[in-house]
Amino acid sequence: MIKTINVQQLKVGMYVEDLGMSWLNHPFLRTRRLIKSDQEIKKIKQYGLLSIKIDTTKGGDVSPAGDGRPQPQTMILSPGKPQPETIEPEELTNETLAALADTVSVQDEMAQVTRVYSEFLNRTRIFLSQVQIEKPINLEEVASDLDELIQSVFRNRYALSALIKLKTFDEYTYTHSVNVCVLALTLGRFLDFPVPMLRAVGIGALFHDLGKMAIPEEIINKPGPLTMEEFGEIRKHPYFSAKLLRNADHVSRETIECALFHHERYGGQGYPKGLKANEIPLSAQVISLADVYDAMTSERIYRKKISSHETLRIMYAGRAVQFDPVLVSNLVKCLGVYPIGSLVKLNTGEMGLVMDIDSHDLMNPKIILINDSDQSDPHSPQILDLANQSGGKSKNARRIVGVDAPEKWNIDPAKYLFNDPSFTVCCSG
Ligand SMILES: [Fe+2]
Incomplete structure (x- = not known):
């Protein structure tokens, strides 16, 4: 049974179902967990929560007296009954990520993260099609996958961005969203973004083109050149993406800016506002670089893909016009002059x-x-x-x-x- 308790009643042996707080505002990799130590309780209390939800079928309950003592009978597991999921207290903090930094070889990390990436791709496809039918965006549905990707780019700085370029996929829209997310996290790590910024940019990357769903499909998928009128429609999609995100719970300002300004360009020739240089928020500039890099290195119906090395060369040549020169140099540094697979x-x-x-x-x-x-x-x-x-x-x-x-x-x-x-x-x- 799911029960809401006062956080002061939380005891070792209870199973936390929901912290009642957005994933963006706490450092835990998973909110659902069997509490195994007082240290975990102390950390949960540090976040100023008043009440949390526990699942009494998976762990202890509060005693009838309400003093928080777990009821012994719920702590004893029947022989043969599956053990409840026990999850180590894992947190995503700048310190835990720093400890992971480049501890795994590129080959091992690619092998390890392939399943995560593949599952995330499938979940994103389902998630985005649900948003298309006007289901509200719930960030918690992608939180755990996104945190896994963040850890991967710390375990090895090159593996995940290499992985996404080693295969071509049919469903460009979904793959592109996830790939922009991977690239933005990779660049975010290189730029020393703290955890909340990495999460905000990851979410922004995933949903940057969400507003395209509001544009007629025949315009989005038109193989030939667009008319001025059609391009005018396309130019509205950052507004639509930002609007959808504003309507969702717990979405940060950085995330909304990622969506709204990802087509702005350093020289001021972008849209929707024609912002220039540092007027463009850093988070949006990161998405913009990731977006262009992935689009150019992906096979499309109407054009062949360009190699990673050549794409970086072209992007570098467009520095100070298309992109901030320092940021585009950092992109080259973080992917490599000759990216993996070249x-x-x-x-x-x-x-x-x-x-x-x-x-x-x-x-x-x-x-x-x-x-x-x-x-x-x-x-x-x-x-x-x-x-x-x-x-x-x-x-x-x-x-x-x-x-x-x-x-x-x-x-x-x-x-x-x-x-x-x-x-x-x-x-x-
Ligand atoms: Fe876009």
């Missing part, structure tokens, strides 16, 4: 797939050598760390002289970069 050409005539990046030496990543007929064995790859070659920096040392498209050589980077060659990310069903 096919690079070496001075020796060999080719290699970028598999890891040294954040202190972006020009010399770790690569998997590929022969030009793609007969290399993905299971026993020949790995070369360009930053640490036996020849050092001699003129005979291998170095990158260009990039090429993996598709041109019929190379699937995912086959080489995942420990599991059957790697797939599902977004249908």
